[in-house]
Amino acid sequence: MPSSTSQRRNLRKRRKKALVWKTAAVVALLFLLLAGGASAYFLQQLNSVSADTEEELQRGEKSNLRDQAVDPAEDSFSVLFLGVDDREEGSMSGRSDAMVVGTFNKDSKKVKLVSIPRDSLVNIEGHGEDKIAHAHAYGGTDLAVKTVEDTLNIPVDYYVKSDFAAFTDIINDLNGVDVNVPFDFTEEGTTFEEGPATLNGEEALKYVRMRKQDPRGDLGRGERQQEVLESLISKAGSIESIDNYNDVFDSVSENVSTNLTFGNMIALQQYADSLNEIDSTQLEGSDTTINGVYYYQLNSEATLEISNNLRNQLDLPASREPLALPGTQMYNEAPAVEEETYGETAP
Secondary structure (H helix, E strand, C coil): CCCHHHHHHHHHHHHHHHHHHHHHHHHHHHHHHHHCCCCHHHHHHHHHHHHHHECCCCCCCCCCCCCCCCCCCCCCEEEEEEEEECCCCCCCCCEEEEEEEEEECCCCCCEEEEECCCCEEEEECCCEEEECCHHHHHHHHHHHHHHHHHHHCCCCCEEEEEECHHHHHHHHHCCCEEEEECCCEEECCEEECCEEEEECHHHHHHHHHCCCCCCCHHHHHHHHHHHHHHHHHHHHHCHHHCCCHHHHHHHHHHHEEECCCHHHHHHHHHHHHHHHHCEEEECCEEEEEECCEEEEEECHHHHHHHHHHHHHHCCCCCCCCCCCCCCHHHCCCCCCCCCCCCCCECC
């Protein structure tokens, strides 16, 4: 029988594969807005999408960590991308399975992305120490935003939240994505033949998930994921020439919510040239188990460094104060966490 250590390792690998694709899915939704161009028709449709998707946070327009609200047309700003695991049809209150913080610098026009592992152990206001993915389940978008702000000590100015079903729908709406399959392989019952191919949404998901059959392992898989994203962005850039482009806007309208206004979305166009030079990273940490439940313990020093890098990107001064992360001493005292609804217990 496999050891518990081996089982946990395999579980983490499965989660990581799903997280990589889900993270890419969430971020690509915003990139669709950036790559869509500025044709009169596109702007008209974008205005309609904005009206359907706009949902203000309870706190209002301004982050509590800001002296005043920012304007993406003139200021550096941040966006929290949320990919939500909706367990009930029409629900947007499930766990956030993907959390990515994007920062946009007004001077350099650089875009930096930081992925937050869903099992990261953090402090959630009103709920104590728990996995960061649970913040959205406990208090919706507002609590998810507040938790990220508390964890990274940065203001979250905007958010984009999506149901993952939208991503495969959008690929289908765009008549698929064009890829160059590097070699023959079969994944989850679908056979991929070497050479150029156009994949639908379901096939694209399998194409980017495969790793074991790739002689280059994670590196090869990463290149396939990048290939699919680049193809998606390219298709979005010529959206006005696609017969069923209306379906793309419908998919976004039905599955996405954001506090970005139409004017904010237009302002994002200035970052379109930065899409191929994005700086991406993930919070560092280590595995731990508390009362039989698996958590990802963030490395305090590495997280502080990333926090200050993000603050610099937002034109904010660096902080020398330690971040509000759960410490090692509280692990042994932590109460059992109810996981029947929201999490997985360690094997």
